[in-house]
Amino acid sequence: MMGRLAVTGATGRMGQEVLAAVADRADLDVVAAVNRGGAEADGDESATIAGVDIEPAADLESILAEREVDAVIDFTGPESCVEYARACAATGTAFVTGTTGLGEEQQAALQAASEETAVLQAANFSKGIAVLRSLVREAAGTLDDYDVELVEAHHNGKRDAPSGTANSLLDDIDAVRGESERVHGREGEAPRSEGEVGVHAVRAGNVTGLHEVWLAGGHEELRLSHRAESRGVFAEGALDAASWLAGRDAGWYDFDDVLEGGA
The missing domain is CATH 3.30.360.10 (Dihydrodipicolinate Reductase; domain 2)
Known part of the structure; x- marks a missing residue:
């Protein structure tokens, strides 16, 4: 079965890379893409990217529940990363994030989310x-x-x-x-x-x-x-992580777990 994927920060540099890269995957299907304020938040007049509709990030928790999303990929900012992790914790959705620059309290909030769902954080997915x-x-x-x-x-x-x-x-x-x-x-x-x-x-x-x-x-x-010659290398790594993390027990994971193929 194909994993059901949601992408946050969909109009950002890495969000767009992930949406472009997933088109070549046979193991993942994007069922939701969100951005703060919708597509227009980053000056994008289009309501779609790579054929995917962009929806408001405020609706993420309900989207995750209604569409039975298996995993979320996040490359945003520290504040929004924590918000999205909490939405994943509330719905039992695996959460993969490459967001960096988190403060101590934000990192603690991410760790707390891992008590409710699978969370994988990596500074680099290469x-x-x-x-x-x-x-x-x-x-x-x-x-x-x-x-x-x-x-x-x-x-x-x-x-x-x-x-x-x-x-x-x-x-x-x-x-x-x-x-x-x-x-x-x-x-x-x-x-x-x-x-x-x-x-x-x-x-x-x-x-x-x-x-x-x-x-x-x-x-x-x-x-x-x-x-790194292209951001595509990070997108591919994050997709590998999402495919691997979906359905796993709640807990804290890192990219080495994916590369080692741990159970």
């Missing part, structure tokens, strides 16, 4: 990023006396900095080295301190996503990097 994180953990642990710097770049409309993926990479480094001092950019007289990790966020143009970790010793330098 398989390549999953491999990069593994390599960064290995390199940072093996080269434990090397200096580490992280550079990430995204489009000029991205709200949070560092990116959620960058923060995940920093957490990976801390996991093998212990908690580091994160220095965000440098200016003036700023000699490097032992154990610090430099973090540099670039926001320009329409950059899809670049993450690069530098490890430098006295006589050599290792760079591990990933560049």
Whole structure:
């Protein structure tokens, strides 16, 4: 059976990517797409995207119940992400979100929703990023006396900095080295301190996503990097997650669970 899917933030960058990508899927069917204020909220005069009608996000909970939606994919903002998670919790609908920049209370609300339904949160739905994180953990642990710097770049409309993926990479480094001092950019007289990790966020143009970790010793330098060429890679990963998560027990999941094919 095809999973019944709903997409939030349907007129946004990633919402449109998800709606375009799902057309090639045999395992998922979009039965609802919502946006705050309907299609016009982002200046889109059309009431449909990729052949799907755009409806007001305020109606999401009733839509989920009436159309027996199996999973929701969300790439919006922290406030709306929490609202949509609560609607999913109320209806027992699996919730997949790539929204980043959540505060502590918002993250706690997402965790609370996972007590009622299956919730999967990932800062990045790229398989390549999953491999990069593994390599960064290995390199940072093996080269434990090397200096580490992280550079990430995204489009000029991205709200949070560092990116959620960058923060995940920093957490990976801390996991093998212990908690580091994160220095965000440098200016003036700023000699490097032992154990610090430099973090540099670039926001320009329409950059899809670049993450690069530098490890430098006295006589050599290792760079591990990933560049996303299209947002489609994130949409495909989120669709894989939604297909995998639908029908699972309430609880907290991450993208590694999908890649490992856990039961």
